[in-house]
Amino acid sequence: MSDLLLISAIVIALSALVTDRMIIPAVMIRSRTRRRLESRHLDEADNGAESVFAGIAMWLVERPIISGDFKELEPHLEASGRSPSEARYHYLLSCWLAPLLATVASAFFLSPEVAFLIFLAAFYVPRRGIRAAGTASEKIQNKEAIELCHLTRMLMEAGLTPERCLRVISVQARDVLPLLIKRIDRFNRVMESGADRSQAFDELCRNRNISVLRNYAVLMKQSGSLGSRLSDSLDQIIHEGLHEQRNTLKEETNRVGAKMTVVMMVCMLPSLFILVGGPAAMSVINALGS
Incomplete structure (x- = not known):
């Protein structure tokens, strides 16, 4: 054994x-x-x-x-x-x-x-x-992408290139962009590995649900041809992002209002009927009983 x-x-x-x-x-x-053949990039952790x-x-x-x-x-x-x-x-x-x-x-x-x-x-x-x-998390990163556009516009007006702007933001703005900073760090690692800039920006906006970041990445890929008009384009992305945030807030407000209406109809209307019609019903019952 x-x-x-x-x-x-x-x-x-x-x-x-x-x-x-x-x-x-x-x-x-x-x-x-x-995964590489499917263009699904791996992180350094892998x-x-x-x-x-x-x-x-x-x-x-x-x-x-x-x-x-x-x-x-x-x-x-x-x-x-x-x-x-x-x-x-x-x-x-x-x-x-x-x-x-x-x-x-x-x-x-x-x-x-x-x-x-x-x-x-x-x-x-x-x-x-x-x-x-x-x-x-996508909603929060959409808001942080608006701040990213503000920071990029200020740094590019100071004469920095888009790649240099994202390097500076990665070091100095970690507290301002707590969730989005991980994507920016990944972008910097892809650039340091010698990849093409378009590929790095595609990696940055891989999540298509973050609309502001997607527009930002598409704009940065065209920064060479836009030149001085890049600041105006960033302002337009910021205004579109703020408009989207306002629409989202209105939708959430309408949703909360609809829920409150349902609660009032279910809970308060029966109480109102009892309060208003209760004395009359009691009077009718007493009259019929006598």
Whole structure:
């Protein structure tokens, strides 16, 4: 029996060693090659994450049963400021591992009906939370992009190039742009690696839901041909961004007003009917009774 356990331990150790040294690196190379062919740029955090867990996470999110769901949530994870490797870890932990553990625990300790409800909530709530966090982060970054346009206009009026402006902003304006600064740092790293400026600006505005940043990147790619008119174009982007913010605020105000109207109709109208018609109804009842 002891010999069998020893042989099993040796086989498991050799399997883990082969997986770590041969299978995982091969899977990571294929995954990274496929991502580059799809023009899905990797962050520096991925370049240093040559570990077993990083390879397993990359392999899992590319399985057919998971890949579609991950691609749908990946823009929201990226918008909330996570690197590609952090996005994969967070997705696997919150959307699969935690729901499975909660489902198994509830199946042992609770009734089947409650366990089924927990199963549905455990798989739905994390995805809903990721989408909500990504949408909120996109709104904040849209506001920060307006400040980015202001800073870029001031620095370019001082004689700096667009690339130099973003380098200065990356150092001096980290407190003003807490979320957008990660995209600016990524832009600077892409430029330092020798990439084309158009490619770097495409990386900066990869999230198409941040409209002000997208217009800013398109304008910066044309800075060579615009010349002195660039400041006027930045002013136009700022005015369009502020107009969009006002429209968004009006929509949210109308939405809150509609909710308040529904609450008043449901809760206050019955009370009003009782208050106004109650004495009359009591008088009619007393008259009929006498």
